[in-house]
Amino acid sequence: MDVKAYVKDVVKSARKASGSIARATAEVKNAVLEAMAQNLLRGRDRLKEQNSLDLQAGRHAGLSEAMLDRLELTDKRIEGMAESIRTIAQLKDPVGGVIDGWTVPNGLRIQKVRVPLGVICIIYESRPNVTADAAALCLKSGNAVILRGGREALRSNVAIQRELARALEGTDIDPKVVQLIETTDRAAVPELLTAEGYVDVVIPRGGKGLIRTVVQTATVPVIKHYEGICHTFVDAGCDMEMALRICENAKCQRPGTCNAMETLLVHEQVAEEFLGRMAPVFEERGVELRGCERTCRILPGLQPATENDWRTEYLDLILSVRIVRDVHQAIEHINTYGSGHSDAIVTKSLRSAELFRQRVDSAAVYVNASTRFTDGGEFGLGAEIGISTDKLHARGPMALEELTTYKWVIAGDGQLRS
């Protein structure tokens, strides 16, 4: 198989097909999404059959039990995919929205109108349900999508894509608007990443290694979904009960997520009392603490935190703890070691809250709430394709609007420039 030619064909046909979904009305797109949900439910036996082949190969290749679990498509998970597509169908169509508009002195009427991006390429490593979810979000926002999933899930992903594409039969929408790269050949990835003029944006979802490779190779624009090294700063004179609850929630409620707390910063004035009460809670929840020198003096026997700990996204029941002088040092720590994802302060001080809010350079900055809320659904955006740690185009939860761009539409009656 000539991978280059294959990918070229995929991106060209996606570009060509993109107009048909860009022009589709919300009504048509929603009907297609409903058909997709139904196809997944009706095709569940085919999906499970292909999935069992992936599982078998995965077991053979020595995948961990955790990975095999993530890979498995159960009835419940298939129903979940269908449900998720139906939820996306119910969201407001962003296409065609007039973002802004005015008339300039010479009478030209200028409008900024929301339009689809065109062709979106999603490169992911995760569970097969991303295939359905990402496709539905791209289609709802009027885009063609090219999916490139993990090699261990190829058969499952192909089966899902087939059900999705079948929903387009008999419509005016070109079925090439939902394509999956059906080879595990790694050479396909650089071809996608350099398909200028065909692919409008690449969204990598996965570990640091994947994202690094994408960034280094891509010549088409990339929106990164990097790691979350999230902090909570417990200020002097805060509501101690609230601080205990927020920190427990931010660390323990789902430690494997990007918006979970990885480093706890404590104001020196409350360090002794707070850590004395917090440590037993974490111990009970099975959280391993790694402390700065002063923390280790208050909580003897902790493993000391190294420079490397401040830069680590554990995604696990591990937490680094540092005692800081004041809110300024907390902000400096976050802006130095954080990943610009989500950071929180627990405080009663208006001045601390304002400083933190203004100076922490992160996608989401919280006052008196858990960092775990950084999520499209929790923010009320309905759904998300991921959480951008970039500053360009989209920052934080990326929902339907972030999968669009705009064009300037100018109406005149013969205006000339002088």
Added chain:
Amino acid sequence: MDVKAYVKDVVKSARKASGSIARATAEVKNAVLEAMAQNLLRGRDRLKEQNSLDLQAGRHAGLSEAMLDRLELTDKRIEGMAESIRTIAQLKDPVGGVIDGWTVPNGLRIQKVRVPLGVICIIYESRPNVTADAAALCLKSGNAVILRGGREALRSNVAIQRELARALEGTDIDPKVVQLIETTDRAAVPELLTAEGYVDVVIPRGGKGLIRTVVQTATVPVIKHYEGICHTFVDAGCDMEMALRICENAKCQRPGTCNAMETLLVHEQVAEEFLGRMAPVFEERGVELRGCERTCRILPGLQPATENDWRTEYLDLILSVRIVRDVHQAIEHINTYGSGHSDAIVTKSLRSAELFRQRVDSAAVYVNASTRFTDGGEFGLGAEIGISTDKLHARGPMALEELTTYKWVIAGDGQLRS
């Protein structure tokens, strides 16, 4: 000189300094901009002295008269730079604007607040006035800026940067917010383009070659200002007089700009009459026409247009002309050969206008007006750093708002995720 170490130092100090400009109030920033304008005017002899050295070296190196003219700093041009900075000072400060906000059911108050991007790197080839203009736009929008100009203008650019940076003395703003790469060593460019974590975005302004290099090397995000292969489509049954005026304006008013028309598309039903009247106008204005086969039959003696002509940004008094069957073929031509910059239709037909408006995939789509209006000033945005041909983050004229991003600010009273 160790270029890598030098650039590392520049980007690190820019990042460190960026907080001081991000936090500055509009009042402080405007006072700084006024001081910059005054410094340029008062320092005009120093500027002209350094500029004369650039001119001398340029002459020695055999630069064309046109290039030497672009390079020259006259009193009038220095006054123009100062004037331009004062205009930028008068624009509305985009920083701190609340883009959107709501309260979710659990009581969390969510706001999307406009904040500076951080550190912007501008790589340009053009006249030295870009140095002042780009710096003023970046500072007004709360960003630190790293400037990398053309080698032939280095002394002039350094002199301008000195005057700008001096305006920051005695303020709370770190003078490192306006830096210029003071070496012509080409090795500096890849260092800037891969300064992840320090540079938030690179904006290349210049020829196709420069932009290609930037795109291929960069690992930090880039906003491209590519070429403008702009079209005007003259529809059947349009206002012929209007079509003649618009086409003359779009081609001739300033042919060297990116929003000038490069290809004229004419509906076959009006081709004979329209081209018969248009050709003499173009002849009088010295425009060389290159036609499709049918055009050459109507206007014998024209040079035939090749496939290559449809893809060429002449930036000169040359125009390719094609007769098309209908608005659909015009749209297809534009979406195939255009550069997604600015395209116009002249028509009386609502249906043609709607089709064109909806289906032409360009940053600016005009109905009955000259493409020459694609410009921040003409759109009423006050000023522009350039015209983006990208779809991500900014499309079309990029003004102050496009030099910002947003952060999510969330206020709670102890909310936990369940």
